[in-house]
Amino acid sequence: MRLQTTTIHAGVNKDSAYNSVITPIYQTSTFRFEDIGTTKGYDYTRTANPTRTALEENIAALEGGMSAKAVATGMAAINVALHFFRTGDHILCTHDCYGGTERLFRTYSELYGIEISYVDMTDLSAVTHALRPNTKALWIETPSNPLLNIVDIQTLSDIAHNHNALAIVDNTFLSPYNQQPFKLGADIIIHSTTKYLNGHSDVVGGAIVVNRPEFVDRLQLLVNALGQGASPFDCWLVLRGIKTLVPRMRLHEENANAVARFLEQHPQIKKVNYPGLPSHPHHALARRQQHGFGGMMSFEVNGGIDEVNRILRATKIFAIAESLGGIESLICHPASMTHASMHPELREKAGITERVIRLSVGIEDVNDLIEDLEQALDSAKTVSYSAAKQTPISV
Numbered sequence: 001m002r003l004q005t006t007t008i009h010a011g012v013n014k015d016s017a018y019n020s021v022i023t024p025i026y027q028t029s030t031f032r033f034e035d036i037g038t039t040k041g042y043d044y045t046r047t048a049n050p051t052r053t054a055l056e057e058n059i060a061a062l063e064g065g066m067s068a069k070a071v072a073t074g075m076a077a078i079n080v081a082l083h084f085f086r087t088g089d090h091i092l093c094t095h096d097c098y099g100g101t102e103r104l105f106r107t108y109s110e111l112y113g114i115e116i117s118y119v120d121m122t123d124l125s126a127v128t129h130a131l132r133p134n135t136k137a138l139w140i141e142t143p144s145n146p147l148l149n150i151v152d153i154q155t156l157s158d159i160a161h162n163h164n165a166l167a168i169v170d171n172t173f174l175s176p177y178n179q180q181p182f183k184l185g186a187d188i189i190i191h192s193t194t195k196y197l198n199g200h201s202d203v204v205g206g207a208i209v210v211n212r213p214e215f216v217d218r219l220q221l222l223v224n225a226l227g228q229g230a231s232p233f234d235c236w237l238v239l240r241g242i243k244t245l246v247p248r249m250r251l252h253e254e255n256a257n258a259v260a261r262f263l264e265q266h267p268q269i270k271k272v273n274y275p276g277l278p279s280h281p282h283h284a285l286a287r288r289q290q291h292g293f294g295g296m297m298s299f300e301v302n303g304g305i306d307e308v309n310r311i312l313r314a315t316k317i318f319a320i321a322e323s324l325g326g327i328e329s330l331i332c333h334p335a336s337m338t339h340a341s342m343h344p345e346l347r348e349k350a351g352i353t354e355r356v357i358r359l360s361v362g363i364e365d366v367n368d369l370i371e372d373l374e375q376a377l378d379s380a381k382t383v384s385y386s387a388a389k390q391t392p393i394s395v
């Protein structure tokens with residue numbers, strides 16, 4: 001099956017009693033035994049649930065992995081992945097990773113002595129130099145959040161494997177439609193299904209996918225023992241969202257491409273970070289590694305924080321909100337929102353200044369999106385020449 005067919009059919013047929021075409025929501029905590037010691041494959045929903053299994057089989061098929069587990073949030077998936085390591089292990093992480101990832105890593109290094117360090121993974125020799133004898137994994141996120149840097153998954157996986165370490169890829173920003181890390185050597189894939197996989201901003205969820213036989217049982221054990229599994233209803237919603245992944249991703253990209261081109265030629269804009277633009281420093285790598293450029297971008301304005309705040313306040317369709325990957329367009333200020341939990345020093349080093357604005361471009365009519373940004377930029381400009389004092393927004 002090709003990917004678009006897989007999104008609709010993989011894993012979904014779970015009802016042999018009535019042959020429902022859509023997977024039912026098995027909203028039950030427990031399952032009646034056939035006889036002592038005999039079940040129909042399920043005994044307790046923390047351990048497994050048919051609606052969750054349907055989603056897990058679907059995501060595993062989309063990523064081309066051996067096994068997937070659907071968990072409560074993207075952070076739960078990262079939490080489970082961290083339990084593949086022990087005290088004294090070192091994880092080398094990309095320096096501009098998701099803010100919540102950095103916060104969890106910091107907590108685990110303090111609590112459990114897992115060593116974490118950060119490196120700019122666009123610089124391959126810096127990566128090699130940052131390896132330690134106890135490095136057990138490279139933590140890769142590409143495109144990065146919010147600067148949309150692209151790193152080379154194949155080369156980084158080779159570096160990891162030559163060091164007897166794992167390559168772990170957070171594939172949230174592109175979804176398996178646009179990027180397939182297992183084909184590029186990755187061992188574990190992380191998703192926040194909250195984003196493009198569900199796509200409708202009505203669930204928080206996560207998934208962890210593995211591609212080595214020795215990880216399959218370990219993953220099941222961890223998700224069950226840690227109690228991380230996603231609820232049947234959330235799984236059902238994500239499964240439903242995935243059915244339209246391909247047409248949504250095509251529209252997200254089409255719109256993002258037009259918005260990026262509009263912003264790039266606008267005199268008030270200093271810089272646009274969108275991998276689909278030929279001006280993006282990693283455009284060639286993105287073309288090679290990805291099947292598309294996705295719907296995320298960020299940009300910097302000419303001017304300071306006041307101008308940034310005015311733009312954020314002035315958009316009417318783009319709502320100020322955290323999160324991304326839903327059908328509606330969102331605008332966000334990473335330094336005070338998504339990346340506020342990141343250590344300030346690390347944030348500065350990664351280049352996430354207070355002038356960066358991030359967009360999650362939705363699937364509305366692109367003309368409305370461009371007009372919205374145009375009027376927001378216009379109104380930001382008008383006020384910037386007046387004496388009006390603006391108080392910074394608090395979010």
Ligand SMILES: *Cc1c(COP(=O)(O)O)cnc(C)c1O
Nearest residue numbers: 073074075098172192194204205
């Ligand atoms: C949102 C996000 C996460 C965390 O996912 P939650 O579902 O919010 O817990 C992890 N990684 C990336 C890249 C994300 O965008």
